[in-house]
Amino acid sequence: xxxxxxxxxxxxxxxxxxxxxxxxxxxxxxxxxxxxxxxxxxxxxxxxxxxxxxxxxxxxxxxxxxxxxxxxxxxxxxxxxxxxxxxxxxxxxxxxxxxxxxxxxxxxxxxxxxxxxxxxxxxxxxxxxxxxxxxxxxxxxxxxxxxxxxxxxxxxxxxxxxxxxxxxxxxxxxxxxxxxxxxxxxxxxxxxxxxxxxxxxxxxxxxxxxxxxxxxxxxxxxxxxxxxxxxxxxxxxxxxxxxxxxxxxxxxxxxxxxxxxxxxxxxxxxxxxxxxxxxxxxxxxxxxxxxxxxxxxxxxxxxxxxxxxxxxxxxxxxxxxxxxxxxxxxxxxxxxxxxxxxxxxxxxxxxxxxxxxxxxxxxxxxxxxxxxxxxxxxxxxxxxxxxxxxxxxxxxxxxxxxxxxxxxxxxxxxxxxxxxxxxxxxxxxxxxxxxxxxxxxxxxxxxxxxxxxxxxxxxxxxxxxxxxxxxxxxxxxxxxxxxxxxxxxxxxxxxxxxxxxxxxxxxxxxxxxxxxxxxxxxxxxxxxxxxxxxxxxxxxxxxxxxxxxxxxxxxxxxxxxxxxxxxxxxxxxxxxxxxxxxxxxxxxxxxxxxxxxxxxxxxxxxxxxxxxxxxxxxxxxxxxxxxxxxxxxxxxxxxxxxxxxxxxxxxxxxxxxxxxxxxxxxxxxxxxxxxxxxxxxxxxxxxxxxxxxxxxxxxxxxxxxxxxxxxxxxxxxxxxxxxxxxxxxxxxxxxxxxxxxxxxxxxxxxxxxxxxxxxxxxxxxxxxxxxxxxxxxxxxxxxxxxxxxxxxxxxxxxxxxxxxxxxxxxxxxxxxxxxxxxxxxxxxxxxxxxxxxxxxxxxxxxxxxxxxxxxxxxxxxxxxxxxxxxxxxxxxxxxxxxxxxxxxxxxxxxxxxxxxxxxx
Numbered sequence: 001x002x003x004x005x006x007x008x009x010x011x012x013x014x015x016x017x018x019x020x021x022x023x024x025x026x027x028x029x030x031x032x033x034x035x036x037x038x039x040x041x042x043x044x045x046x047x048x049x050x051x052x053x054x055x056x057x058x059x060x061x062x063x064x065x066x067x068x069x070x071x072x073x074x075x076x077x078x079x080x081x082x083x084x085x086x087x088x089x090x091x092x093x094x095x096x097x098x099x100x101x102x103x104x105x106x107x108x109x110x111x112x113x114x115x116x117x118x119x120x121x122x123x124x125x126x127x128x129x130x131x132x133x134x135x136x137x138x139x140x141x142x143x144x145x146x147x148x149x150x151x152x153x154x155x156x157x158x159x160x161x162x163x164x165x166x167x168x169x170x171x172x173x174x175x176x177x178x179x180x181x182x183x184x185x186x187x188x189x190x191x192x193x194x195x196x197x198x199x200x201x202x203x204x205x206x207x208x209x210x211x212x213x214x215x216x217x218x219x220x221x222x223x224x225x226x227x228x229x230x231x232x233x234x235x236x237x238x239x240x241x242x243x244x245x246x247x248x249x250x251x252x253x254x255x256x257x258x259x260x261x262x263x264x265x266x267x268x269x270x271x272x273x274x275x276x277x278x279x280x281x282x283x284x285x286x287x288x289x290x291x292x293x294x295x296x297x298x299x300x301x302x303x304x305x306x307x308x309x310x311x312x313x314x315x316x317x318x319x320x321x322x323x324x325x326x327x328x329x330x331x332x333x334x335x336x337x338x339x340x341x342x343x344x345x346x347x348x349x350x351x352x353x354x355x356x357x358x359x360x361x362x363x364x365x366x367x368x369x370x371x372x373x374x375x376x377x378x379x380x381x382x383x384x385x386x387x388x389x390x391x392x393x394x395x396x397x398x399x400x401x402x403x404x405x406x407x408x409x410x411x412x413x414x415x416x417x418x419x420x421x422x423x424x425x426x427x428x429x430x431x432x433x434x435x436x437x438x439x440x441x442x443x444x445x446x447x448x449x450x451x452x453x454x455x456x457x458x459x460x461x462x463x464x465x466x467x468x469x470x471x472x473x474x475x476x477x478x479x480x481x482x483x484x485x486x487x488x489x490x491x492x493x494x495x496x497x498x499x500x501x502x503x504x505x506x507x508x509x510x511x512x513x514x515x516x517x518x519x520x521x522x523x524x525x526x527x528x529x530x531x532x533x534x535x536x537x538x539x540x541x542x543x544x545x546x547x548x549x550x551x552x553x554x555x556x557x558x559x560x561x562x563x564x565x566x567x568x569x570x571x572x573x574x575x576x577x578x579x580x581x582x583x584x585x586x587x588x589x590x591x592x593x594x595x596x597x598x599x600x601x602x603x604x605x606x607x608x609x610x611x612x613x614x615x616x617x618x619x620x621x622x623x624x625x626x627x628x629x630x631x632x633x634x635x636x637x638x639x640x641x642x643x644x645x646x647x648x649x650x651x652x653x654x655x656x657x658x659x660x661x662x663x664x665x666x667x668x669x670x671x672x673x674x675x676x677x678x679x680x681x682x683x684x685x686x687x688x689x690x691x692x693x694x695x696x697x698x699x700x701x702x703x704x705x706x707x708x709x710x711x712x713x714x715x716x717x718x719x720x721x722x723x724x725x726x727x728x729x730x731x732x733x734x735x736x737x738x739x740x741x742x743x744x745x746x747x748x749x750x751x752x753x754x755x756x757x758x759x760x761x762x763x764x765x766x767x768x769x770x771x772x773x774x775x776x777x778x779x780x781x782x783x784x785x786x787x788x789x790x791x792x793x794x795x796x797x798x799x800x801x802x803x804x805x806x807x808x809x810x811x812x813x814x815x816x817x818x819x820x821x822x823x824x825x826x827x828x829x830x831x832x833x834x835x836x837x838x839x840x841x842x843x844x845x846x847x848x849x850x851x852x853x854x855x856x857x858x859x860x861x862x863x864x865x866x867x868x869x870x871x872x873x874x875x876x877x878x879x880x881x882x883x884x885x886x887x888x889x890x891x892x893x894x895x896x897x898x899x900x901x902x903x904x
Contacts, residue, residue: 011051160291162356166302274365400529540783563732564597566760639733646703
């Protein structure tokens with residue numbers, strides 16, 4: 001058998017003796033010889049034939065010991081396997097020669113791949129929301145878009161009677177289910193005295209389970225929510241209240257009032273569903289308004305499933321006629337003079353409208369923004385686009401990094417390519433070899449990237465507010481990941497492969513590489529890398545500038561030092577006593593009782609008519625305005641520091657204030673009057689009664705300055721405040737100092753008045769920040785991946801500067817001998833790179849301004865992008881590039897000229 005390894009060693013030994021080459025030349029000759037032998041083996045020659053042909057190509061062949069030919073191995077019959085094995089062998093040998101550049105390539109690619117994988121998992125989770133439900137593609141939610149007196153509102157719910165008319169009269173509908181907004185409630189088992197707060201409670205009808213294809217762990221899904229005072233809970237809620245006992249058939253007491261029987265226990269709902277937070281479902285028949293015929297009951301989220309092979313356009317055509325076919329005829333029963341024709345004329349004159357439309361179930365999470373009555377906070381498709389953009393460019397930056405470093409090393413591999421071509425290697429064989437090397441680095445990077453993701457994913461979940469994991473057991477995940485890695489390897493190595501393989505042997509062996517060094521391409525790639533990095537820096541700064549604007553904007557009410565105590569209805573008729581006791585605590589400045597807050601809380605809209613709408617006995621329907629109505633007490637405005645711009649606040653000295661109201665400036669504008677002229681006007685929401693002469697009116701006694709009670713994405717809508725009962729929150733204004741002692745004192749008072757009831761509190765500024773949690777998360781994600789992109793760009797710049805310094809070693813030595821200073825040499829080595837960074841800044845700044853200006857348009861109230869943002873981004877990019885390049889430049893500049901000149 002031919003022993004190839006022994007033959008190579010013997011040949012090299014004799015060749016060195018015969019030629020008297022130095023050690024460095026023999027090592028280089030050995031590498032070229034081995035590469036050529038591998039190429040010949042891959043083309044189908046036996047190892048002995050390959051050896052003979054290879055050494056023959058080097059000219060004179062020294063006589064090799066006869067025993068070296070004894071262990072001849074037959075050529076592999078599997079040509080494809082031999083080819084791949086050969087390419088892998090050469091690839092491993094090649095990447096091991098340059099450990100520094102291999103590390104930069106592998107680590108840079110791994111960071112880009114890890115970031116891209118995290119973002120891909122995030123996007124996948126966003127895109128599959130609600131798709132796990134049966135027939136999700138045929139389920140739609142009914143929405144309301146309404147504009148009254150120029151004020152627009154969007155609702156994720158429908159009027160109570162909508163479900164009935166869809167079932168009866170819409171032939172495209174297969175099934176309808178309704179919910180009823182409930183919110184939070186106190187709950188305890190019937191044999192317990194301690195309440196537990198359940199935040200996410202909703203009423204649901206008996207078709208709920210069939211609509212979404214849900215089953216029960218215990219109970220019958222067809223009848224579980226059919227009867228009044230029945231309730232279905234998830235297994236987590238069941239365990240909370242009943243431990244290891246079966247919850248089925250047990251009784252629960254809600255808000256210390258009504259007792260419900262548990263008729264079903266269901267599995268917890270998926271975290272990527274619109275019902276993800278909900279664990280308690282009360283039968284809709286438990287509520288008196290279940291069968292309401294009133295079309296102004298806009299608090300019933302309604303879902304329909306259309307029949308197979310029907311189109312949502314047909315459902316929309318039906319909805320377009322609902323107003324005139326059902327709503328107006330209902331209103332005509334109590335609104336004198338109202339007709340379909342007069343309603344059309346009024347809408348044409350004022351521009352007001354009320355429209356019913358649909359949102360597909362899988363679109364709710366990403367395509368339903370700023371609608372009132374959503375079950376859970378939604379994201380936006382824009383955020384998905386932003387994340388996809390970041391992920392794509394992270395991977396692209398890493399690939400560009402690879403291309404740059406690979407082409408930069410072209411000089412070190414030029415002689416290799418020249419010799420291999422001289423020895424018979426063709427261009428396509430070289431291309432395949434270089435692509436194999438890049439694919440090998442990609443798969444090494446993949447292994448490192450998966451390790452990075454495994455470490456980083458808990459932090460990423462905390463950052464993004466998600467619960468995602470790597471689907472190791474999913475074959476499709478691995479197929480996609482490996483295919484993407486292979487494609488990335490081919491893409492990353494394509495330019496270096498074609499670049500290196502086109503070297504002309506005669507030129508490279510003479511050292512004439514001036515025309516093929518690829519400097520311009522490398523420069524463009526550096527500009528691209530830093531351009532993306534500067535773009536992301538600007539985006540990050542603008543996002544945080546907007547968030548900071550939100551946090552510090554004058555909102556028109558006090559949110560700092562405001563303590564909110566939840567669920568005070570558990571104190572029953574002792575609420576006022578509790579309020580009076582809390583007012584006696586030293587740090588308490590003011591106390592108010594209400595269910596309504598400027599931060600997320602209860603919301604309710606009411607249709608009002610001014611007294612002038614009934615002129616000469618004719619009802620003027622175009623005078624209707626839909627305004628939010630909050631019920632408060634006399635201390636509300638003072639506690640939240642609301643400003644009165646006209647009239648006065650509520651006062652216990654005026655008994656008539658029980659039928660009076662305050663409005664904000666927007667409500668006055670909707671009524672078409674100034675704040676001063678609004679005083680004394682009378683409004684009614686009691687217009688549906690037949691005896692119009694006995695309608696109850698509310699007199700406007702004051703106008704408050706507009707304050708932001710909704711997201712800054714929206715304009716300030718109309719608002720009315722009136723004295724009301726049954727509040728479930730206490731608002732406590734504290735003076736500065738130790739809040740902890742004040743909270744302890746308030747809790748002790750609560751324990752005395754409401755023993756056994758949970759004491760739940762939070763600060764209003766915390767609730768305010770939760771409103772903009774999505775923006776805060778987006779900003780955090782931006783800054784994290786911006787840092788990654790900068791790091792990848794710096795890796796590339798570091799590698800290029802190291803290569804540039806190495807290439808100019810002899811030139812630097814000569815300059816130092818001729819008297820050049822370290823500063824001058826460092827400047828010359830760094831200037832070209834800084835010039836490229838400057839060009840990238842000039843390109844990316846206008847683009848980043850345009851994109852972020854469009855993003856800010858989503859906010860009614862937003863910052864103007866300041867000039868300092870662009871200056872800061874440019875400064876950061878330049879500072880980072882200087883730090884990256886200067887290390888290699890200074891290192892090269894301080895090298896002894898003796899060593900510099902001897903190195904060549």
